[in-house]
Structures are given as C-alpha cells and as structure tokens.
Amino acid sequence: xxxxxxxxxxxxxxxxxxxxxxxxxxxxxxxxxxxxxxxxxxxxxxxxxxxxxxxxxxxxxxxxxxxxxxxxxxxxxxxxxxxxxxxxxxxxxxxxxxxxxxxxxxxxxxxxxxxxxxxxxxxxxxxxxxxxxxxxxxxxxxxxxxxxxxxxxxxxxxxxxxxxxxxxxxxxxxxxxxxxxxxxxxxxxxxxxxxxxxxxxxxxxxxxxxxxxxxxxxxxxxxxxxxxxxxxxxxxxxxxxxxxxxxxxxxxxxxxxxxxxxxxxxxxxxxxxxxxxxxxxxxxxxxx
Numbered sequence: 300x301x302x303x304x305x306x307x308x309x310x311x312x313x314x315x316x317x318x319x320x321x322x323x324x325x326x327x328x329x330x331x332x333x334x335x336x337x338x339x340x341x342x343x344x345x346x347x348x349x350x351x352x353x354x355x356x357x358x359x360x361x362x363x364x365x366x367x368x369x370x371x372x373x374x375x376x377x378x379x380x381x382x383x384x385x386x387x388x389x390x391x392x393x394x395x396x397x398x399x400x401x402x403x404x405x406x407x408x409x410x411x412x413x414x415x416x417x418x419x420x421x422x423x424x425x426x427x428x429x430x431x432x433x434x435x436x437x438x439x440x441x442x443x444x445x446x447x448x449x450x451x452x453x454x455x456x457x458x459x460x461x462x463x464x465x466x467x468x469x470x471x472x473x474x475x476x477x478x479x480x481x482x483x484x485x486x487x488x489x490x491x492x493x494x495x496x497x498x499x500x501x502x503x504x505x506x507x508x509x510x511x512x513x514x515x516x517x518x519x520x521x522x523x524x525x526x527x528x529x530x531x532x533x534x535x536x537x538x539x540x541x542x543x544x545x546x547x548x549x550x551x552x553x554x555x556x557x558x559x560x561x562x563x564x565x566x567x568x569x570x571x572x573x574x575x576x577x578x579x580x581x582x583x584x585x586x587x
Contacts, residue, residue, distance in 0.1 A: 310362070310363035311393050311491075312360065312363070312366055312390075312393040312394065313360065313361040313362055313363045314518060315389070315390065315393060315518045316360065316361050316376065316380070317361055318517065318518035319380040319382065319386070319518070320340050320341050320343070320346050320361075320380065321339040321340035321341075322339075322340055323340045323341045323346075323379075323380060323381065324340070325340065325341055325342075325345065341379075343357055343358055343361060344357075346376070346379055346380070349379045350372070350375035350376050350378070350379045351375055352372055352375065352376070357376075360372075366394070367394060368394065373390060373391065373394065376390075377390060385488065385520050385521060385522040386520050388488075388522070389487070389488055389491050389520040392491040392492055392494075393491060412439075413431050413439050413440045413561065414555070414557075417431060417440070417555065417561075417563065418440055421440055421441070421442050422442075424442055424565070425442060425443065425444065425582065425585075425586075426444065426578075426579070426582045427442060427444060427445075427565060427566065427567055428441075428442060428444050428445035428447075428448045428449070428452060428548070428565075428566040428578075429441070429442045429444075429445055429563065429564060429565045429566065430442065430445045430452045430453075430454075430563075430564055431555070431561050431562070431563050431564075432458065432561070432562055432564065433559065433560060433561060434489050434490075434493055434496060434497060434560040435457065435459070435486075435496075435497055435500045436457055436458040436459045436482075436486065437456075437457050438451070438452060438453060438454055438455065438456045438457070438458065439454060439561065440454055441453050441454055443585050444578070444581060444582050444585060445566070447532075447581055447585060448530055448532055448546065448548075448566070448578075448581070449471055449530055449532075450467060450471070451465070451468070451471070452564075458482065459482055459483075459486060459500075459504060459511070460504070462475075462478060462479055462482050463479065463504065463507075463508040463510060463511045464507060464508060470531055471530055471531055471532075472528075472529070472530065472531075473529050473530075473531055473545055474528075474529055478528070479510065479511075479514060480514060480519065480521075481521050481523060483511060483514040483515055483519070484514075484519040484520050484521030485521045485522065485523065486501070487515065487518070487519070487520050487521075488520045488521060488522050489560070491520070493560060501515065523552075524551070524552045525549070525550065525551050525552065526549070526550060527547060527548070527549050527550070528547075528548055528550060528566070529545050529546070529547050529548075530545065530546050530548065531544055531545050531546075532544055532545075532546045532577075532581070534581070534584075535577050535581075546568075546574050546577055546578065547568070547572075547574050548566040548567060548568055548574065548578075549566070549567055549568070549569065550564060550565065550566045550567070551564075551565050551567075552564050552565075553565070
C-alpha cells in the first residue's frame with residue numbers, strides 16, 4: 300500500500316485532522332486548562348467537544364477507523380479548526396470516493412500531449428513566459444522566453460524536482476523558502492483531487508529530499524491561481540533591473556478543460572515597469 304506519511308496505513312484524513320488540531324491554540328479556542336499542557340494545540344477530546352462530536356467517535360475518525368463522517372460533522376470540525384476555503388476543499392476531497400478504476404488499480408497516468416490549439420497560443424505569446432504543466436508539475440510545453448527566464452520552465456523539466464533537487468533553484472528563486480512551501484502545498488491539493496495518480500511521484504520525492512518530506516508531512520494545502528514571483532535571471536543587469544538582476548513578474552493560471560489536468564501558467568510584468576523593459580529586452584535578443 301502506498302504511504303502518505305511515515306505510517307504504514309494510508310490514513311490521510313486522520314493525518315490532516317491531527318496536523319490542523321495541533322496548530323490551534325487551546326486558549327484562543329476557549330479551552331480553560333490550568334494544568335501544564337504537554338501537547339501541541341487541542342487534545343482530541345477538546346476538539347470533539349468544541350465540535351459537538353463524541354470524543355470516542357472523533358478518535359475513530361482520526362485513527363482511520365471511520366473514513367466517511369457526515370458532512371455535518373466535517374463542517375463542525377472545519378469550523379473549530381478554522382480551515383480556510385482551500386483546506387475545506389481538501390478535507391472534502393479526502394472523504395469523497397476515490398477516482399480509481401473498478402479493479403482497484405491506480406488511475407492512469409495523465410495524458411502528456413498538449414492540445415494543438417494550446418501550442419498555437421504559446422507560439423503567439425512569444426513575448427511572455429508561458430508554459431503548460433501536468434498534475435505532477437511536469438512541464439509539457441513552453442515559450443522560448445519562459446525557458447530563458449527560468450530553466451525549470453522548459454519542456455521535459457519538473458517544477459517540484461527542480462525546486463528541491465536542482466542546486467540552481469536557490470539561485471533562481473530569491474524567495475526559495477516560500478516557493479518550496481507553496482509548491483508542496485499545491486501538489487498536495489492536486490494529489491487529493493486525483494487520488495492515486497501522484498502517489499508514486501510523492502513517494503519518490505519523499506525519499507530523495509528531506510525538505511520535501513518535512514513539508515509534505517506538515518499537511519499544508521494551497522491553491523494559488525494568481526500572484527507574484529521574483530526570479531534571478533542572467534543578463535538583466537544591462538537592462539537596468541538592479542544589481543542583483545532580479546525580475547519581478549505577476550502570474551495567472553488557467554485550468555485547461557479536459558481530463559488531463561493540464562494547467563497553463565502565464566507570467567507578465569507590470570506595464571511601464573523596469574521589469575517590463577527588461578523582459579522586452581530578453582524577448583528581442585531571442586528573436587535575433
């Protein structure tokens with residue numbers, strides 16, 4: 300059986316609930332305790348009582364002996380645990396029926412072929428860093444400018460492997476610590492939505508990177524569809540983007556319709572900024 304954490308059983312629901320329970324400050328949750336606490340966060344029985352659930356029943360849920368609690372119970376637990384929208388969605392996905400084949404085998408690998416129409420769009424967007432990834436964060440297609448800005452953004456690379464296994468990552472990402480946390484939390488959200496499909500990849504990364512393993516075991520979930528990223532790019536100093544050559548780009552993500560689970564990332568500078576001028580300079584040099 301595939302392991303989700305250090306345990307032999309695949310008790311993702313219980314592991315997630317326990318990780319969220321341990322981060323809640325008991326006093327702020329309204330628990331009065333005059334004893335010297337030796338546990339982090341809420342005790343099982345405290346969470347159960349605050350949620351209006353029998354302590355023995357909640358223990359069965361966390362231990363994996365009841366994996367299908369009602370929506371009402373999940374709502375009550377989510378309220379006490381102060382889950383945000385992404386964490387709530389992840390919680391529901393852990394209880395939903397697995398999207399596996401009838402014979403019990405893991406779901407098939409995602410289709411790695413990008414639709415022709417999407418490839419045409421990438422060709423038209425020569426002045427922007429844009430690329431398509433699969434559920435496991437494999438880069439399936441990219442603009443030449445994307446590859447120029449970040450070596451990880453080129454077809455054949457994997458964003459997770461680059462972040463944790465390639466020594467260039469800490470040079471490319473000035474905010475590497477934040478990006479690493481977000482990368483793993485986002486992968487966990489995707490893995491929950493596609494049960495079984497990414498288990499092998501996650502197990503492999505857990506073996507190859509202690510940092511990845513620690514972040515994965517923290518059970519953080521993340522679903523960021525827009526934001527900002529800083530990248531250290533060779534050759535930017537001549538374009539006037541500071542002595543460190545750091546390019547700041549906003550990004551948007553677009554989930555492509557279909558069963559493949561492909562996502563299109565598009566990065567762009569703020570109009571009129573030094574980053575805008577620098578990116579235009581990089582694009583012009585690529586055209587030569």
